[in-house]
Amino acid sequence: MAILNDQKPSSNGNNEIIGSSDEFVAPEINSFGQSFRDYNAESERQKGVEEFYRLNHINQTYDFVTKMREEYKKLNRVEMSIWECCELLNEVVDESDPDLDEPQIQHLLQTAEAIRKDYPNEDWLHLTALIHDLGKVLLLPKFGGLPQWAVVGDTHPLGCAFDDSIVHHKYFKDNPDSKNPAYNSKHGIYAEGCGLENVMISWGHDDYMYLVAKENATTLPEAGLFIIRYHSFYPLHKAGAYKHLMNTADEENLKWLHVFNKYDLYSKSKVQVDVETVKPYYLSLIEKYFPAKLRW
Structure with a gap:
């Protein structure tokens, strides 16, 4: 990943984003040497990705998501930091x-460290990057072992x-x-x-981690919670779909999601972060914004 110069984008007291032309420079290819988010490239991995979306699009229904939210808002499965x-x-x-295809903790740290370099004063954004994908633990048996x-x-x-x-529509x-x-109209x-907040979004790690953070009384700002909840909502923040459902608060928070998305997507590389070196910093942020133990 490339970071240029010392001029850093930041925000002012009104939460208005102050940008810079010398921010993180997105690489042209991903960790496989291919274009980012290319869902049509011919490869064995792409075939698996397409089968994933086939199952996702068939099984994610309004009733299914309602049941998942009811079940997981109990937060009665695990207690951990x-x-x-x-x-x-x-x-x-x-x-x-x-x-x-790297372990997920590397993706979290790559994203967080890239943001930290460009936005040194927005520590809440560094932590948001670290935790944005934690809901993927839903795949593990102790969290329900969901498909x-x-x-x-x-x-x-x-x-x-x-x-x-929507990909593979x-x-x-x-x-x-x-x-x-x-359900068939605009x-x-x-x-x-x-x-x-009043729209039912397909169930997954975004909504689950949002629930965990909210119900465990995090002090992250609303923009951080918005990023966690909607960072996979690519039809909105990449294609501009569904904007007619947004309110004024959503529009303000979307500005920060656009900032975050660049790092979330383009920091995926084979450059590994030394976990033990950066761990003390992120532990300090966790202590600042979260209780020691959370219900999951």
């Missing part, structure tokens, strides 16, 4: 990701039409919701500007 959860991610590989299609991958709304920008034809007239069951 944030860092203990980070270490558990060494056991997880995301089958939906065409850009990465990959119910944990990772891009997210999208339920209860309204599936936008064409063709598989929605076999989703039961696609046959429900109430707005579906929602009102214009209702706010994303």
